[in-house]
Each structure stands twice: as C-alpha cells, then as structure tokens.
Amino acid sequence: MSWLFWALQLLTCQIAFADLPVHCLHHEIIGSWKFVLGRPSGTRSSCGHLRPDSVDVQPGRDVLDAVDRELVVSLKDPNIAEAEAHPLGTWTMIYDEGFEVELGHLNFFAFSNFTFDVNEHGKHNISHCDQTMVGWYHNKDRTQFGCYYGTKIPTEEEMQLAVEMKSRHLCPSRKKPKTLLYQTKMSQRHQRKVIDKLAERIESESLGWKAKPMDKWNGLSMLQVNSYAGIKREKRTSEMLRQHGAALKTLEGRVKRRSFLRSSSVSQLGAALPEALDWTNVNGRSYVEEVMDQSECGSCYVASAMRMLTARHKIKQNDTSLSPWSISFPLQCSEYNQGCKGGYGILATKWSQEVGLLPAECMQYGSEGACQLECNLKELKGPRFRADNHRYVGSWYGEHGDKVEEIKAELYHNGPLILGLEPSEDFMWYSEGIYRSPGTSNLIHPTSGSEWERVDHAVLLVGYGEENGQKYWKLQNSWGEDWGEKGYFRIVMGENDSGIESIPEAADVVEDEQRGRQVNAFFQQQPKGQSMEAKELRIAEKIEKMLEGKLCHGSTASRRPFPGDSWDKLRHAASVVGHGAQAQIAPVAASQVARVLQKHGERHKRRRALNEEAKQIAMAVDMSIWALGMICEHQERNVGGDSTSAWKMWLSHMPPRCDREVGIKACSQLLQLVVKNHPVVTATEQLPRVLAILADSYKSRNSNSALDKDIAAAVAKAGAGTVKQLASSLPERQQKKLEQMLKDESRTDGNGMAPS
Structure with a gap:
C-alpha cells in the first residue's frame, strides 16, 4: 500500500533547501563593525561548522578558544573597507547571506546571523543583519588562519529602527503552492499534456525554441525536479520582492546599491572580441568536460565552479587531456556550502583558493557521497594547484555597467565562467533553440542594478554566437546529455532573461606555492576508521550522558538538570549525530540513544502528568527519539545491520511528547520519509503505526496549525474507507x-485535497 506516499507527495515539508535561511541587503551591512578575532593558527579549521555546513547545526561564539584582538572595520558604499592601521580595503555581499572583506593582507568571510522561531503558525527564520555567524579569516599567503565573529556598531538611526522592528520574519505563513503540477508525480501522459500547452504558448509568443518530455522527470514531482537546482525556489518570492522594493524606496538617493570584492582580471575590455566563440570547439578541440548528470543532488553550483576551473586550467596549460578537478571535494568537504542542499559557486572557488584542488580520481562524484579521500596524496605527481582571484565579473555585484561586454571579454580572455539563472518551470522541458522565458517571467529580474537578484540554478557559460539575427549565450547544464541540445542550451543575450546576466562569477587556477600542504592538513583533521579523533569520541561519549540527564546540577528544589542554554546544546547534539560529517560515530551514537529509549522510553509514554523531574527525563527521551531518527535517516548505511531494529525502535517511540520543537521536527521528518517512499514507513505492516503517530500528533501540543493541515490532508487523501x-x-x-x-x-477547500 502506497496511498500515504502518494498523499504526502502533496505535502512535502516547507524546509529551506540549499541556501541559508537569512536575507540581508547591502544597505543593512554598510556601517561600522567590531570584529572579534580568535587566536590564529598555522592550520585552517572548520571554526565549528560541519563539513559540509548544515542549516540546523551552527556553532556558537564560544568556538573561539581565546580572543586574539578586536578590530573595528568601517564598510562603506559601494565597496570600501577601512580599519585603523590597515591599508584601504574592499568588501562584497555574498548574495544575501553573508559578506567578505579584504583589508591589506587579511581576508574575512562570515554568514549573517539567523535564528529560528516556532509558534502556532510554524517554523520561522529570523535574520539578524547586525551580527554574523562564526566566520573565518586568513592572511594572504595562507600561513595564518583563524575564526572570528562580527557585531555591527549601531547608529542612532539604526537604534531607532531596532525599537520599531527588532527582527525580520522571512516566512510569516505557510502557503501551499496552488498548482498540482508542482506537487504531484509526473507521468509521460502528464508531461505530454504540459508540452502541448507549452508548445502553443511558445508559438503564440514567437519565442523560437522547442520543448519535449523528459523520461527522467517521470515519477518525480516538480518539487523533486527542483532539487536539481542548487538553491530551491522559495514560495514567497512576492514577500521577498516587497521587502526589497521597500528597502530601495526608503534609501532612494542615498544608497548606490552595489558592491564588489575585486576587479575582474579582464584588462582588455576595450579590445575587439570575436563575433562568435565556443570553448567546446576550438579548431576541433574541446576544453570543456563532457556533460554530467548531477542527479537528485543540488550540486549545480559546485559542478559549474569545478568545470570552470578545469576548463581554465586546460586552456592555461594548452592541454585538453588534463584530468578534471574533483567536484566532490568541495561538495562534500567545504564548510562554506551545504553539500547536496545547495550553495554558491563563488564560495566553492573561495574554499578551493584557501584549501586547494584535487584531481577527480581522488574523490569521485556521487549524489550520496561523503568527505572521504580515494587516493594517496603522497603518490600525486607533478605540481599541485589551487583556485585564485575568486570574483564577480565586471567590477562589483549589482554594478550598472555593460554586463554583456564584460561577460564576453571574461569568457574570451580567461575561459568558461559561472552564470546563475532562475528560469520558469518550462525550462525543464527545453529541447532546442534559443530560450526565452514566456510571458512576464522577466519581471522579477530587472535589467537595472539591484542589491539582490534571486538566482537558483548555476550553469557553465562556454560560448556565444548569433542565429537568424538573434544573439545568444551557449551554456552547459548538469542534467545529462538527454536534456536540451545534448546537455547544452542557448539563451537570448542582452535581455537578462531569467537573470542570466545578473551575477557572473569567475576564478583562476594557479600553482599552489604550498604544494598541497593545506589539502594534506585538511585530511589529517578528518577522522579515519577506528582511529577517529579524541574530540569526536568525546562527542559520542557525552551524548548518552546528556540525554540521560547525568550532567544534572543544582539543588533538588530547583529540579533543573541543565544550566542556561543547555537544552539548545542538547538539540544541537541530537542534530549533529545524524549529519553526514559524523559518519564514524553514527553506530556508537545510535547504540547510546537506543539505550536511553530502552531505559526510559516506555515509562515515559505511559505517564500523563509529569512532575518537573520526570519532565526533564521526558525531554531527554524526546531528544533521543529525534537523534535516533536523524541517525537512521542520514547514517543508515553506516549503522549497518542494526538499522532495521533502530528504525523499528524509532517508530515504536514516536511521537515525542514533551519538547514541542523536537516534536514538530520529528513529525515533519516522518512526513518526509513517506514522501521518499522509505520502506520502513510505507511497508503494509507499518502503515497502521504511521497512522497512529499522525493521530497522536494531530492538534497536540507538539504540533502547529501548518503541520496539522498537512497531517489532515494526507489522511483525507487516502479516503475514509482506507x-x-x-x-x-x-x-x-x-x-x-x-x-x-x-x-x-x-469542511475546507483543501486545495482540492478533500477526501475521495
């Protein structure tokens, strides 16, 4: 029976995918900042972030072991950075999620701070644009690395604004997409109907391109197809644009709305450029790798970045036979991005500049990979290489110059580069021709400069040309050779269609003067088999103690087993054990939390009223349920033969009953597993148990109105008889x-989801 799987295809949880849940604009970052620098070291560290990074697991500021010094930095419009006793520097926004600063020989990068709030309407992310998360700094020659965080020094005007609006909620409500196409599984017949309608629209608007059904989309919803893009389409674009427009109106005449990190290396901008260019065919030679299929992994950002660096390396060395750079190395190991959940090409190249590059054979691409070396670094022959001069093409992000000529010049003089776009859904069925968005799709990508362009898919620009009087860009996609023009597509030039000319990114490849020392040091930090680091072992050992309440302190009267923010730390531990970076400790952690459930779980379920002491144990049980679910879902392979019994134990103790935040997360996880058609929750013998969990969660204290609607709609979809x-x-x-x-x-319209 797969009714529940089908029903929940309509109810995929609204979880931010790929980029971080933070939204800060250029004008909000301008001002004076206090940077608190931790003690530098000769070895680069993760600064407490996971590898790859995780939205749910962010380090606290106590990661800084010792404060080395404080630095007051003034960030000015459009791109100037100043600090006492330092040369004049520059800074840039990294999309709307963070910013990078260069001051003399020092480079700083951090994401803007965000937190989550859970209420009756669901989970909301809140941006704190006057603070950063823990970030990274290093000197220019890559011999000193450290961690830091920043706090903005408020002006009188900003303090007044803070009184009026302390924070900004990005997701004030959970509105489901209205189109069933976006939510339900597609079939060949369904696609054929869509293509017929699309063909009529293409012809009526004289768009000049063709569409066809894609076999690989059969059995997937548009929501799942969207995972092929590196940054998932948010369903609240109108709210984002409203905020953006209001900000521009408020600051009109005062803020130029542009920033940059460094100038492009294109010095021959005024030089004559060829009428056409194609790096896949230069006198019969191709400097570009074959088209890849990223599969259901949001890796387009790093695929395009590494393909760019590979092509530029081949061009510089004039050797098309050179091995490509590993995509999986930055994909699975970088703290700057979120792995298969998305990221940014410019951060993939920045990380490759700081750490280095590896040939593809050292870490082969896979949508379910891990940060695990597959070659012997000592056996690598010849010089080692790294990225260099990562940058936005032109002069700065949001610059008003002639982007078309700047992009063409960068492409001609240095090789392929990264372009980002947010195509409309019809792009999924593109087959040939020069693509142009139908209707008014372009309205959200104004050709004028702006602080924030919403871009969700990264591709590799390899050429340009003209056909029947229409100029176009030629780009390589990462959806396999059966899509588009053998994996490529062409899009109209000069119109910024789908935002294609908004945020061009580039970087160069240079010989690593340290001969791979940073790469070697990186893997020396990674746990290996049974000889994992003592730090990782300590995490594993502490989980059971924390969840059992063995760290209790204080008087009996206070009944508070954990001080201060320890419950937040406990939630953090429960998240960490299920993350891919913790593969080595997964079996130990699963065993430990299972023991907690065996010892306390059944007694906890039978209790109705809880005194304070019992409540603390109950919360520890809830944490154990969540942690076990995270381990089972994300570390099933590493848990091995014990995974079946671990899954059954998880289901038998669901749902959490005491910790509201954990209860919502665990129930949402259950819905996600059913969407993925995981056998442990869709097996016939388990469906009654799944129904029981949903019944217990519905309109309970550990749910909210949005989750209740999802649960009710799923049950209703099955039909009363079933x-x-x-x-x-x-x-x-x-x-x-x-x-x-x-x-x-x-009694509700249910968006067409009332019971049959």
Whole structure:
C-alpha cells in the first residue's frame, strides 16, 4: 500500500533547501563593525561548522578558544573597507547571506546571523543583519588562519529602527503552492499534456525554441525536479520582492546599491572580441568536460565552479587531456556550502583558493557521497594547484555597467565562467533553440542594478554566437546529455532573461606555492576508521550522558538538570549525530540513544502528568527519539545491520511528547520519509503505526496549525474507507481522532485535497 506516499507527495515539508535561511541587503551591512578575532593558527579549521555546513547545526561564539584582538572595520558604499592601521580595503555581499572583506593582507568571510522561531503558525527564520555567524579569516599567503565573529556598531538611526522592528520574519505563513503540477508525480501522459500547452504558448509568443518530455522527470514531482537546482525556489518570492522594493524606496538617493570584492582580471575590455566563440570547439578541440548528470543532488553550483576551473586550467596549460578537478571535494568537504542542499559557486572557488584542488580520481562524484579521500596524496605527481582571484565579473555585484561586454571579454580572455539563472518551470522541458522565458517571467529580474537578484540554478557559460539575427549565450547544464541540445542550451543575450546576466562569477587556477600542504592538513583533521579523533569520541561519549540527564546540577528544589542554554546544546547534539560529517560515530551514537529509549522510553509514554523531574527525563527521551531518527535517516548505511531494529525502535517511540520543537521536527521528518517512499514507513505492516503517530500528533501540543493541515490532508487523501480499514486495530481514541481529521478536512477547500 502506497496511498500515504502518494498523499504526502502533496505535502512535502516547507524546509529551506540549499541556501541559508537569512536575507540581508547591502544597505543593512554598510556601517561600522567590531570584529572579534580568535587566536590564529598555522592550520585552517572548520571554526565549528560541519563539513559540509548544515542549516540546523551552527556553532556558537564560544568556538573561539581565546580572543586574539578586536578590530573595528568601517564598510562603506559601494565597496570600501577601512580599519585603523590597515591599508584601504574592499568588501562584497555574498548574495544575501553573508559578506567578505579584504583589508591589506587579511581576508574575512562570515554568514549573517539567523535564528529560528516556532509558534502556532510554524517554523520561522529570523535574520539578524547586525551580527554574523562564526566566520573565518586568513592572511594572504595562507600561513595564518583563524575564526572570528562580527557585531555591527549601531547608529542612532539604526537604534531607532531596532525599537520599531527588532527582527525580520522571512516566512510569516505557510502557503501551499496552488498548482498540482508542482506537487504531484509526473507521468509521460502528464508531461505530454504540459508540452502541448507549452508548445502553443511558445508559438503564440514567437519565442523560437522547442520543448519535449523528459523520461527522467517521470515519477518525480516538480518539487523533486527542483532539487536539481542548487538553491530551491522559495514560495514567497512576492514577500521577498516587497521587502526589497521597500528597502530601495526608503534609501532612494542615498544608497548606490552595489558592491564588489575585486576587479575582474579582464584588462582588455576595450579590445575587439570575436563575433562568435565556443570553448567546446576550438579548431576541433574541446576544453570543456563532457556533460554530467548531477542527479537528485543540488550540486549545480559546485559542478559549474569545478568545470570552470578545469576548463581554465586546460586552456592555461594548452592541454585538453588534463584530468578534471574533483567536484566532490568541495561538495562534500567545504564548510562554506551545504553539500547536496545547495550553495554558491563563488564560495566553492573561495574554499578551493584557501584549501586547494584535487584531481577527480581522488574523490569521485556521487549524489550520496561523503568527505572521504580515494587516493594517496603522497603518490600525486607533478605540481599541485589551487583556485585564485575568486570574483564577480565586471567590477562589483549589482554594478550598472555593460554586463554583456564584460561577460564576453571574461569568457574570451580567461575561459568558461559561472552564470546563475532562475528560469520558469518550462525550462525543464527545453529541447532546442534559443530560450526565452514566456510571458512576464522577466519581471522579477530587472535589467537595472539591484542589491539582490534571486538566482537558483548555476550553469557553465562556454560560448556565444548569433542565429537568424538573434544573439545568444551557449551554456552547459548538469542534467545529462538527454536534456536540451545534448546537455547544452542557448539563451537570448542582452535581455537578462531569467537573470542570466545578473551575477557572473569567475576564478583562476594557479600553482599552489604550498604544494598541497593545506589539502594534506585538511585530511589529517578528518577522522579515519577506528582511529577517529579524541574530540569526536568525546562527542559520542557525552551524548548518552546528556540525554540521560547525568550532567544534572543544582539543588533538588530547583529540579533543573541543565544550566542556561543547555537544552539548545542538547538539540544541537541530537542534530549533529545524524549529519553526514559524523559518519564514524553514527553506530556508537545510535547504540547510546537506543539505550536511553530502552531505559526510559516506555515509562515515559505511559505517564500523563509529569512532575518537573520526570519532565526533564521526558525531554531527554524526546531528544533521543529525534537523534535516533536523524541517525537512521542520514547514517543508515553506516549503522549497518542494526538499522532495521533502530528504525523499528524509532517508530515504536514516536511521537515525542514533551519538547514541542523536537516534536514538530520529528513529525515533519516522518512526513518526509513517506514522501521518499522509505520502506520502513510505507511497508503494509507499518502503515497502521504511521497512522497512529499522525493521530497522536494531530492538534497536540507538539504540533502547529501548518503541520496539522498537512497531517489532515494526507489522511483525507487516502479516503475514509482506507483509513477505517487500516485503523481498525488502533485504540478507539486514535480512531476517533482520525475520523475528526476527515471531518475537518472535508469542511475546507483543501486545495482540492478533500477526501475521495
């Protein structure tokens, strides 16, 4: 029975995918900042971030072991950075998520701070644009590395604004997409209908390109197809644009809305350029790698970045036979991006500049990989290389210059580069011709400069040309050779269609003067088999103690087993153990949290009223449930033969009952697993248990209105008859709750999701 899987295709949890849940504009960063620098070291560290980074697991400022010094930095419009006793520097926004500063021989980068708030309407992310997360700094010759964080020194005007609006909620409500196409699984027949309508529109608007069904999209929803893009389409574009427009109106005449890190290396901008260019065919030679299929991994940003560096290396060395650079190295190992959940090409090249490059054979590409070396670094022959001069092409991000000529010059003089775009959904079915968005799709990508361009897919620009009087860009996609023009596509030039000319990015390749020392040091920090680092072992050992409440302190009267923010640290530990970076400790951690559940779980489920002491144990049990679910989902392979029993234990103790935030997360995880058609939750014998969990979660204190709607709609989609049959063995209380769900859902329009 797969009814629940099908129903939940309509209910994929609204979780931010790829980029970080933070939104800060250029004018909000301008001002004076206090940077607190930790003690530098000759070895680069993760500064407490996971590898790859995770939205849910961000380090606290106590990561800085010791403060080395404080530095007051003034960031001015459009790009000037000043600090006492330092040469004049520059700075840039990194999209809307962070900023990078160069001051003399020092480079700083950090993401802007964000937090989460959970209320009856769901989970909200809140941007704190006057603070940074823990970030990284290093000197120019890569011999000193450290961690830092920044706090903005407020002006009187900003202090007044802070009183009026302390923070900005990016997601004030959870509105489901209205189109079933975006939510339901596609078939060949379904695609054919879409293509027929699309063909009519292409012809009526004289767009000049063709579309075709794609076999690889069959069985996937548009939501799943969207995972092929590096930064997932947010469903609240109008809210983002409203904020952006309001900011521009408020600052009109005062803020130039542009920034840059450094100038492009294109010094011959005025030089004559050829009428056409194609790096895939230079006198019969191609400097570009074959088209790849990124699969269901949001890796387009790093695929385009590494393909760019590979092509530029081949061009510089005049050797098309050179091995490509590893895509998986920055994809699975970089703290600057979120792995298969997305990131930015400019940060992939920045990381490759600081750490270095590896040939592809040292870490082969895979959508379910890990940061694990597959070659012997000592056996690598010849010089080692790294990226250099990562930059936005032109002069600065959001610059008003002639982007077309700047992009063409960069492409001609230095080789392929990264372009970002946000195409409309019809782009998924492109097959040939010069692409142009239908209708008014371009309205969200104004040709004039702006602080923030919403771009969600990265591609590799390899050439340009003209056909029947229409100039175009030629780009390599990463969706396989069966898409588009054998994996490539052409798009109209000079119109900034789909934002294609908004944020061009580039970097160069140079010989590593340290001969790979930073790469070697990086892997020496990684745990290896049974000889993992003592730090990782300490994490594993502490999990059980924390979850069992063995770190209790204080008087009996206070009944507070954890001081201050320790519950937040406990949630942090529960998140960490399931992350891919913790593969080596997964079996140990699973065993430890399982023991907690065996010892306390059943007693916890039977209790109704909890005194304060029992409540603390109950919260520890909730953390154990969440941690075990995270490990089972993300580390199933590493847990090995014990995974089946671990899954069953997780289901038997679901849902969490005491910690509201954990309860919402765990139930959302269950919905996600059903969407993925995981056998442990969609097996016939498990469906009654899944229904029971949903019944217990519905309109409980550990749910919210948005989650309740998802649960009710899923149950209603199955139909009253199916639900009654599956629930026949459940307690009367749960059966009545399921009946109530059906009634509640039938009284709403349910976006067409009322029970059949």
